[in-house]
Structures are given as C-alpha cells and as structure tokens.
Amino acid sequence: MEQKSSLQLQDFLPYRLSVLSNNVSSLLASLYTEKFGISVPEWRTVAVLGEEPGLTSTQIASRVAMDKVAVTRAVQSLIEKRFVRRSSSQADGRVSHLNLTKSGQRVYDEVVPMALAIEHRVWGTLAPAEKDYWDEMLSKMESRVSTLRKELLEFNK
Amino acid sequence: MEQKSSLQLQDFLPYRLSVLSNNVSSLLASLYTEKFGISVPEWRTVAVLGEEPGLTSTQIASRVAMDKVAVTRAVQSLIEKRFVRRSSSQADGRVSHLNLTKSGQRVYDEVVPMALAIEHRVWGTLAPAEKDYWDEMLSKMESRVSTLRKELLEFNK
DNA sequence: ATTATATAGTTTCAAATGGAACAAAAATCA
DNA sequence: TGATTTTTGTTCCATTTGAAACTATATAAT
Numbered sequence: 001m002e003q004k005s006s007l008q009l010q011d012f013l014p015y016r017l018s019v020l021s022n023n024v025s026s027l028l029a030s031l032y033t034e035k036f037g038i039s040v041p042e043w044r045t046v047a048v049l050g051e052e053p054g055l056t057s058t059q060i061a062s063r064v065a066m067d068k069v070a071v072t073r074a075v076q077s078l079i080e081k082r083f084v085r086r087s088s089s090q091a092d093g094r095v096s097h098l099n100l101t102k103s104g105q106r107v108y109d110e111v112v113p114m115a116l117a118i119e120h121r122v123w124g125t126l127a128p129a130e131k132d133y134w135d136e137m138l139s140k141m142e143s144r145v146s147t148l149r150k151e152l153l154e155f156n157k
Numbered sequence: 158m159e160q161k162s163s164l165q166l167q168d169f170l171p172y173r174l175s176v177l178s179n180n181v182s183s184l185l186a187s188l189y190t191e192k193f194g195i196s197v198p199e200w201r202t203v204a205v206l207g208e209e210p211g212l213t214s215t216q217i218a219s220r221v222a223m224d225k226v227a228v229t230r231a232v233q234s235l236i237e238k239r240f241v242r243r244s245s246s247q248a249d250g251r252v253s254h255l256n257l258t259k260s261g262q263r264v265y266d267e268v269v270p271m272a273l274a275i276e277h278r279v280w281g282t283l284a285p286a287e288k289d290y291w292d293e294m295l296s297k298m299e300s301r302v303s304t305l306r307k308e309l310l311e312f313n314k
Numbered sequence: 315a316t317t318a319t320a321t322a323g324t325t326t327c328a329a330a331t332g333g334a335a336c337a338a339a340a341a342t343c344a
Numbered sequence: 345t346g347a348t349t350t351t352t353g354t355t356c357c358a359t360t361t362g363a364a365a366c367t368a369t370a371t372a373a374t
Binding site: 056057058068069071072073076092093094095096 | 321322323324325
C-alpha cells in the first residue's frame with residue numbers, strides 16, 4: 001500500500017472535489033440568482049419546501065445541512081421576497097410552519113427542471129450501472145468521512 | 158431516457174457533492190487550523206509553495222483556484238505569521254517571489270502526511286480499479302462542467 | 315406549583331469574502 | 345520617445361458568514 005509523500009494539489013482528491021463542487025454549485029446558482037435573485041441557501045430552502053411543505057426552520061436545517069442561523073436568514077429573505085409564507089403553530093408557540101407562496105412555487109417549478117437538466121448533462125453520460133456504482137461510492141465516502149469526523153472529535157476531547 | 162420531475166435534495170448529485178466536499182474540507186481544515194492557526198486559503202498557499210517554491214501571487218492564484226484578492230490576503234497573513242517570505246523580483250518590479258520560511262516548511266512537512274492519510278482513509282477503501290474509475294469519472298465531470306459553464310457564458314452574452 | 319433544563323428561533327458582533335476601483339510597473343504601439 | 349493598454353498586486357467598501365448570547369416557549373424534575 002504505497003503512500004505518496006508529496007502533495008500535488010491538482011491530484012489531491014479533496015481539492016479536486018472542492019473545485020468540482022464549487023463549479024457545479026456556481027453553475028446551478030447562475031440559474032436561479034439571475035432569474036429570481038435568490039442565494040444558494042435560499043434556493044435550498046425553496047427546494048425542500050417544494051418537496052415537503054409546512055416544515056419548520058429546524059426541520060429545514062436538518063434536511064439541508066445548513067445551520068439554524070442560515071435558515072433564519074434564508075427564510076427571512078424569502079418572506080420579504082414573497083416566496084415563502086410563515087404560519088405559527090398553535091400546537092407549539094416557538095415554532096412556525098413554512099410554505100411556498102404561489103410565486104415561490106413558481107420558482108420551484110421553473111428551477112427544478114433546469115437543475116435536473118444540469119445534473120443530467122454532467123452525470124447523464126454515465127450508463128445506469130455506472131450511475132449506481134457512482135452512487136454507491138459516494139455513499140461509501142460520505143460514511144467514511146462522517147466516521148472520521150467522529151473519530152477526530154472523540155480523539156480531541 | 159427518463160427524467161425525474163421532482164427534486165429530492167438528498168439524491169441530487171450536486172447537493173451530495175457539495176455536502177461531501179464541505180465535510181472533507183472541514184475535516185482537513187481541523188488538522189491545520191488547530192495546530193498552526195491557518196485558514197483554508199492559507200493552507201492552500203503553503204501547499205503550492207511547498208511543491209513549487211518561488212511562485213508569484215498570480216501563479217499561486219492560477220494553480221489553486223483562488224482569486225488574486227484571496228491570495229493577497231493569504232500571503233499577507235502568512236508573512237505576518239512568519240510562514241512565508243517575500244523577495245521582490247529585480248526582473249519585474251510589480252512582482253515578488255514567495256517562499257516558505259523554515260517554520261512554513263515545517264507546517265508543510267507536518268500537514269502533508271496527515272492530509273494524505275485522510276485522503277487515504279476516505280478513498281483508500283476503493284480497490285485500485287475502482288480508484289481509477291473514480292478518477293476517470295471525476296475528470297469527465299470536471300470537463301463537462303467546464304464545457305457547460307462556457308456554453309452558459311456564451312449564451313448569456 | 316416552582317424551579318431547572320432543553321429546544322426553537324433571532325439578534326448581535328466580529329471575521330471572512332467578493333467585487334470594483336486603484337496605483338505602480340511593464341508591454342505595446344504610433 | 346511619448347501615449348495607451350495590460351498586468352500585477354493592493355485597498356476599500358459592501359455583503360455574507362459564523363459563533364455566541366439572548367428571548368421565548370416547552371418539557372422535566374422535585
């Protein structure tokens with residue numbers, strides 16, 4: 001099991017991943033920032049609410065890997081832009097449920113196909129079997145990374 | 158060629174990529190921020206200078222996918238921390254060449270093996286053939302994304 | 315019931331980031 | 345040579361981000 005001892009950033013997987021991911025993200029972002037003037041966290045919020053209407057801020061945060069401050073801000077801004085509506089829960093006074101407005105729904109309906117089209121252009125070249133394979137590898141890595149994070153946390157206390 | 162019409166963020170490749178990449182990056186960052194108090198752009202600068210001493214700011218920027226402002230700031234801060242030394246070029250008065258100091262070199266020498274170890278723990282699970290496959294896909298995607306960006310730029314002017 | 319603890323969400327302040335304008339030196343060109 | 349344009353790198357300003365403190369409500373414990 002040979003281990004390299006120098007680090008060519010261009011070949012270093014975390015670095016390549018980061019560059020690729022940033023490029024993909026900014027490509028996607030250009031779709032919705034230009035047309036609807038929303039940011040990445042705002043788009044993510046719209047995307048989750050499009051799938052699961054009525055979520056609370058905390059639920060959004062957990063589904064979307066954003067912290068609660070980011071969600072607060074995204075939601076506030078989406079409400080100002082009239083893409084999201086909030087209705088306070090009568091069951092729990094701390095909480096409010098969030099929903100897309102008509103125009104918010106329109107954002108969702110227009111952006112989703114474009115986003116999927118980009119996904120398709122980037123990954124669609126893969127044959128279905130390859131695609132499954134890729135998915136599996138990605139999952140593997142996700143879980144390894146989260147294991148590593150836990151180990152490191154454990155180690156540092 | 159079926160096309161989905163809804164968007165489960167959790168299955169959406171750009172999103173998964175972004176989460177994975179952020180997790181990997183923050184895992185790596187925890188290595189060097191704690192020990193040496195440097196940021197991600199600072200680490201990247203150290204990494205490139207470790208491989209190619211004497212680069213100028215612009216050269217660093219081009220190798221590392223950072224803009225020149227980010228490089229300026231990273232370099233300034235690294236100089237304050239005595240990890241980098243600048244020597245102005247006598248050939249070109251605008252330019253200065255950057256090098257790691259002794260302690261900068263120490264940062265490099267200590268972080269590289271840890272970074273490679275993490276890379277290895279995350280990707281090392283893949284059999285060599287899988288690894289090659291992954292590399293190839295990654296390259297494919299990189300080039301697809303950059304093609305798409307160009308198209309979009311072209312289209313928008 | 316009263317106190318303590320936990321959870322949801324917001325605000326505040328400091329640091330990081332991005333873009334435009336800028337100064338200085340170099341290269342181009344008339 | 346002198347004028348114009350490019351290139352390099354920095355500074356300035358506005359926006360974004362992150363962490364911690366804080367408010368309000370709910371839950372648990374005694």
